[in-house]
Amino acid sequence: MIDVAQLKAHAKGLLEKGTVRTVFGYRKSTAGLLAEPAGITEAAQADDLIFDPSCVQNLALYLVNDKKHQAEKRSDDKRPVAVVAKGCDSRAITVLLQENHFSRESVHVIGVSCEGTGVVDARKLARKLGNKKALAVAFDGADAFAVTTNEGTQSIAAAEVMAERCLECRSAHPTLSDVVFGEAKAERGLHTPFQAVKAKIKESEEDRWAYWSRQFDRCLRCYACRSVCPMCYCDECVVDSISFVIAPDTTAEEKANRIKWIERSPAKSESAMYHMVRAIHLAGRCIDCAECERVCPVNIPLRLLNTRLEMEAFETFQYNPGSDPELPTLTSSFRDTDPNSFIR
Amino acid sequence: MAKVEQTAKDETGFEPKIVAFLCKWCSSAGSDLAGVSRLQYPSNAVPITIMCSGSMSPMFVLSAFNKGADGVLVSGCHPGDCHYLKGNFYARRKIYLVQKLLQFIGLENDRFRMSWVSAAEGAKFAQVMHDFVTDIKKIGPQTRLKAKRP
Amino acid sequence: MTKRTGVFVCHCGNNIAATVDVVRVAEELGREEGVVYSKDYVYMCSDPGQSTMAKAIKENKLDGVVVSCCSPTLHEKTFRDVTEEGGGLNSFRCEIANIREQCAWVHSDKPKATEKALKITKAAVKRVQHNQSLTPIGVPVTRKVLVIGGGIAGIQASLDLANAGFEVILVEKNPTVGGHMIQLSETFPTLDCSQCILSPKMVEISKHKNIKLLTQAEVKEISGFVGNFKAKIHQKAVYVDPETCKICDDCAKVCPTVVSNEYDVGLTSRRAIFIPFAQAIPATYTLDESACLGLNPVVCGKCAEVCEAGAINYDMRPKVITEEIGAIIVATGFDLYGKENLGEYGMGRYADVLDGLQFERLCSASGPTGGHVLRPSDHKEPKNVVFIQCAGSRDPETHCAYCSKICCMYTAKHATLYKHHVPDGQAYVFYIDIRSGGKGYEEFVQRSMERDEVMYLRGRVSKVYEKSGKMIVLGVDTISGKNVEIEADMVVLALAMQPSQGTADAAKTLKIGRDKDGFLAEAHPKLRPVESVTGGIFLAGAAQAPKDIPETVCQASAAASKVIQLLSKDELMHSPTVAKVRLSHCTGCEMCVQACPYGAIDLGAPSNKARVNDVLCEGCGTCQAVCLRAAIDVKNVAQVQIHDMINACLGV
Incomplete structure (x- = not known):
């Protein structure tokens, strides 16, 4: 299981030393269940970072957008940016590298492994919970999510509410990273790909x-x-x-x-x-x-x-x-x- | 030869509109040979000569269907015979993907076709044309991807 | 978009007009957007037709021209020339709509054919309205030639080029030039001595001021394009300075290592330090490092000790030589078909079963026996000799399918030479057919039969085996229908010719094609027999197909003349319809770079975007189809043109 404290400490270290310009990660959203992408630039903000099954977004997008913004601003800050990347996100970064969208030096990849599970599908979860409203979702062991609602916390088998893509995922572990948190689990055996x-x-x-x-x-x-x-x-x-x-x-x-x-x-x-x-x-x-x-x-x-x-x-x-x-x-x-x- | 034209005729009177993208060096030359040999085939397909099947952008295929083509043909040199060494190999992979996608969204299977016709295969070119028109006449007009225009 | 297009619709007599209503096509096109002139004419390509066109272009100030006629392969050039020379409009502003081969000749229903002709012509109008004026790209040429292979083909081509004033780099992988021809004793059909006719040319090679000879060298890398190639040549260390070597033979006398002599095809031996033969060019000893005990004075060093001239230097190192050249002639020659493949004839197993080249050495005055035909096994004069033709040739099931072409003639020569050496001997020849086309060839074969009483047996040999010192040849004479058994003293096989290893290597390095048998592929089997498919690379000699000396010399001179033609201009002209990058849209993703069949695109400074080398680009458009952002287009076949043509074809 990922130790989020380590993730925070790593991000904090990067920002304290000033080796990266920004860290793109996830933080708790103020509106709804799903995490929100966050670009943090101050070491103190690193404490806000989270990683749980609500972190669905592909943060590779923020690298693309950041490149555009830097160009618009005509910024001369050439320091790399760090990004939290799940297995799928890291593949996106690899494709962008393959297409020379940015250089390997300009990005510091903080890999996070989804291990045995993946991220949640909010629609599936809502259907599962019926009238209850999910407030938070956390990893619960190797194959379950702990879902907190207004009526308390319950454990739900991950496979029931996991995003379809995670069920068919072929590599939940980042293929490219500078540092990686969580362990590699090659065989997840949920659904056959392309089902x-x-x-x-x-x-x-x-x-x-x-x-x-x-x-x-x-x-x-x-x-x-x-x-x-x-x-x-x-x-x-x-x-x-x-x-x-x-x-x-x-x-x-x-x-x-x-x-x-x-x-x-x-x-x-x-x-x-x-x-x-x-x-x-x-x-x-x-x-x-x-x-x-x-x-x-x-x-x-x-x-x-x-x-x-x-x-x-x-x-x-x-x-x-x-x-x-x-x-x-x-x-x-x-x-x-x-x-x-x-x-x- | 007149017989070929005869069999392609259909009772419904539907005359398919077909765009045929021919590579300059093999298939266009093959169609020239069909001409020189006076081989008769239906006139539904209008040829557009491109330099190489490798220059065939998927956009051309999709656009032709969008503009109302009942069928689209791409024809190039046989594998290994490309005038540009390997353009047709790139074409083969790309066209394969386009075909799979069109099948997936449910466009009728026979509307998009690829063939290899060499400069020496005038008869094959006429046959490809004849078969394509016959098959498309069976399916009828293409309405699925065609844009409605005022 | 241009605004003043002119359309010229040709009747082609009745060829088009019989099936296409050309008058209607011209009328309807006249109403198309941007078309200001539209006319039909009975024969556009005739003189009056061309003048009409030129006049119309000028009078109507046309900025685009469509000729609706036959296939562009026939008259595109004609009409583009009229456009430019007669009409004063850039020739790339003229496009052809093919309404004959692709329409009139393949349809019989006139209304339908007319509809199609209209679409074809409208599409061409749409295309031409986006055409740009272009000028052919001039490329400066390097007036220097690389010749690969120092056999008779390479020698002849080099001399022709050098005498025409071009600098030549002749690369040979062996220690001497001369190739297989220098191994021959006499040549058919005149029986002049091979050495006598070839040595003067070899000497000329070494003395010619325009020729730089690199022996023991191989071309390892070729980059660039016609007119501007760059070659990387690796030359082995030779360990003997050719300038100081006195060719005294002192070194070879003391050399302790003995290896098989390639020049005598293994019939004699040589030392590790050696000269291939007395007339070798360059005239110097050379040290075969694979045979030498160790290039180390501590291990041996005897040759360096005795060399009075001090020509031997163990510290020599291989060299990498880079040369810029404008054209390349590949003359890498042939090898004999592997004897290991012909076990049934006992080759390699019995000392007295020889191949044709070994027999040449036996006949040669400079050969191992001083010009006496003697059996390798016991040095006795053979009284019965069997020659087997087509050993490995014309046998699609087990060996080479093709005819090696020269064997009929050289077997007749061998039999004749044998009779000259051993007048009381008997020569037998097993053959399938006698192929003796060539000046004086048939007479030569007849003479060998009649005067030298060579016995020709039409049939194949099934087996050769040894019995008490004789070679027993079992065969069949298909004319008498009888089995034949000959007790021979010697058997000579006319082995098939196959492309040499050097030919295979050169094809790979130069990226030129080979045919199904491995010989180098010519650009056109009839009309361009000495050109490879790659511009600026030419072929000569047996690397292209089996051939005899006169034919080889002929092809070598032809290749040289093609090179002279190519390099006689200061500039080469390259088609300007090449790819062009829209830098504003390129993101440098490199897909076009990866897909380009010619390596014509790279990422260039300062922003790492795609950059097209106009000279390497052939305009195939593979790049345009892989680009996701429409950032690259081929001039005058741009995507916008295809888009507009699609619309025209569909009547949108």
Whole structure:
């Protein structure tokens, strides 16, 4: 089990010595069950840091955002930033390193192992508790959560209320870290990976289209999925003409060459295109943090969509995103033995 | 040869709109050979010659369906024969992923196809065209991803 | 986006007009956005057609041109030239819409074909409206040539180039140039002595001011591109200074190590310090470090002790030489097919079963027997000699499928030479066919049969074995239909030619293709037989396919002339339709760098964003398809152009 005191002490040490500019971690939220991401810059704030099953967010996003802010501020503070990273978060950081988004020296990874469990799915928990309202959730041994409600604390089997992605997690231990808290547990044996995707594939074409058609129709195109995704770090989104950057030095030729692949209106066809482009652009890059699905205001099953190609990456191409920053990416590499029989 | 055209005809009168992305060096040259050999095939597919199947962006496929294509074909050099050494290998992996995604969201399976056609395979090109049009006529018009335009 | 496009629709007589309503195509295109001129004409490619086009471009101040006609492979160049030279508009502002091969010729329903022709032409208009004016990229060339392999092919190519005034680096991995040809005694069909015709050329190589000869050297790395290659050459330490060596042979006399002599194909032996043969170039002794007792005066050091000239230096070290060159000729030659593969003929097991090169040495005046044909086993004159052709060739099941081409001729030569040496002997030749195409070749074979009474037996040999000092050859004569058993004193196998190890290595280092048999692949089997698929790398000699000396010399001179053609200009022209990075959108993720088949992209200072080397880029667009942010595009085939073309094809 993770000793949070050690985590706090480590963060405090980093800030006291001034070796890092900021520590991105989790602290107790003032609004609701889930922890909130915190960027702390003072050693004294380190005491606020927590790590429990409510720490669902992928903090790799904050590294991406921090880079943008530093650039906007024209900051010349070149010290690294520290980040608390679960197994999935560390894979995201690895993908970002693979794509040279930042250098290894510029980030200090404080790895935290989820060990036998993972993080909580707030919706599942609410369903489980019925009328009771969860106030806090903590690890309770190897395979349970201690859930505190207004009626006291109870122990719930983790598998019952754990996030789907954690149930299918292939590596709960950070793959990349400068320091790691908690022990490595390789074999978790909860669900087989890609279970949900495989179940969906078994459905008929008609049913699948009926399902996705409904989902795409409901999309508001609020772009919350894009905003929360650490891989969607482009300044300009190819399928969102609103995001096109017009700078003083943008030439007329550049403006003329902007492609409006889809219409802005949240029509079904355009939303379908948007989500498919995102899924394609995430192929071999998505590390299954499922943040897109969690933040979607209309509950579109984006994790299901985006892990479809991750399944191909893993099973067909033996490609495991976020495993090695030195590997070429999935689509900028090939093998002679790649599938060929689908071609006529 | 006229027979090929005959069999592709359908009672419903539905004429599919197809975009065929052909690599310049093999498949486009193969279609030229089909032309020189006067092999007849249905006229539904409009060819767009690209430099290499490796330059085939998934955006092109999705966009074509969005714009109302009933079918999309990508055709390149056979593995090992790429004019640009290995562009078709990158294409193969990318197209495979796009195809899996389109199948997953429930677009009809036969609407997106890839083929290898060499510069010497004029007859194969005509056959690929004929088969594709026949198959798409069976499925009918593509409405799932097509944008409704005023 | 340009605003003044012109469209020219060709009837191609009736080729297009019979199936496509060309008048309607021209009319409808005239109403397209940005099209200010649209016209059909019976033959656009004819002189009047071209003048019409040139005139229309000028009069209408066109800034884009679409010619709706046949395949671009036929007339793209024609119409681009008209656009530029006649119309005064940059040639890259002209695009072809192929409505003949891809439309008129493959459809018969006129309304449908016309619809398709309209879409094809509209798509081309959309494309051309985004085209930029481009100028071919000039690349300065290094007027220096690397020739790999110092056999007759490499020697001939080097001399041709050097005599034309180009600097040549000739790299040979053995201690001397000369290759297999210098091992031969006489050459067919004229029977002139191989040494006599080759040695003067070898000497010329060593004396030529434009040729830098590097023996015992191998090319380890090639980078760069046509006109501007960089080669890394490793040269072994030779331990003898060629300038001071007096070729006195004192060192070899005292050397205690004896190893097999490669020049005599193992029929004699040499010392660890040796000269391959008297006429070797460079004319110097050399120390074979793999055979030497230890390059250490404490262990042996006898050769250094006796060398009066003081030419021997054990402290020499291997060198790495870097050379910049503009073109490369690969002349890495052949090896004989492995004798271990032909167990049924007893090769390697019986001393008196020889390969063709060993027989050459036996016939040679400078050979192990001083030019007398004697059996290696007992030094007696063989009275019956059996020559077996196609040993390893033309046998797709077990050996090489191809014909080694030269064996028919050299076997006839061997049989003739044998008869000259042993007039009372009998020569037998087992053959499948006699392939004697070539000037004077057939006459030569006939002469060997008639004058030298060589007995030709059409059939295969099944087995060779030894019985009381004789080689028993079991075969079949398919003409008489009888089994044949010959008690021979010597058997000579015409082993297949296969690509040398050096050829395989060179293909790997230079990244040039090989065919199914391992020979170097030419760019086109008929029209570009001396070019590799990689620009600036040329092929000569048996590395490309089995061939005889005249053919090899011919190909070497052809390769040299191709190089001269290439390097005679100050600049090479490279297509300007290359990839271009939008720096504002590039994040330096390196996907394009990884995917580029040509290594043409790297991350460049100061912001570590993608940077395209225009000269290496071939414009394939693989980069554009892997880029997630549309930060890279190929000029004039940009994504926006494909996007607009898709719309046009779908009538959106």
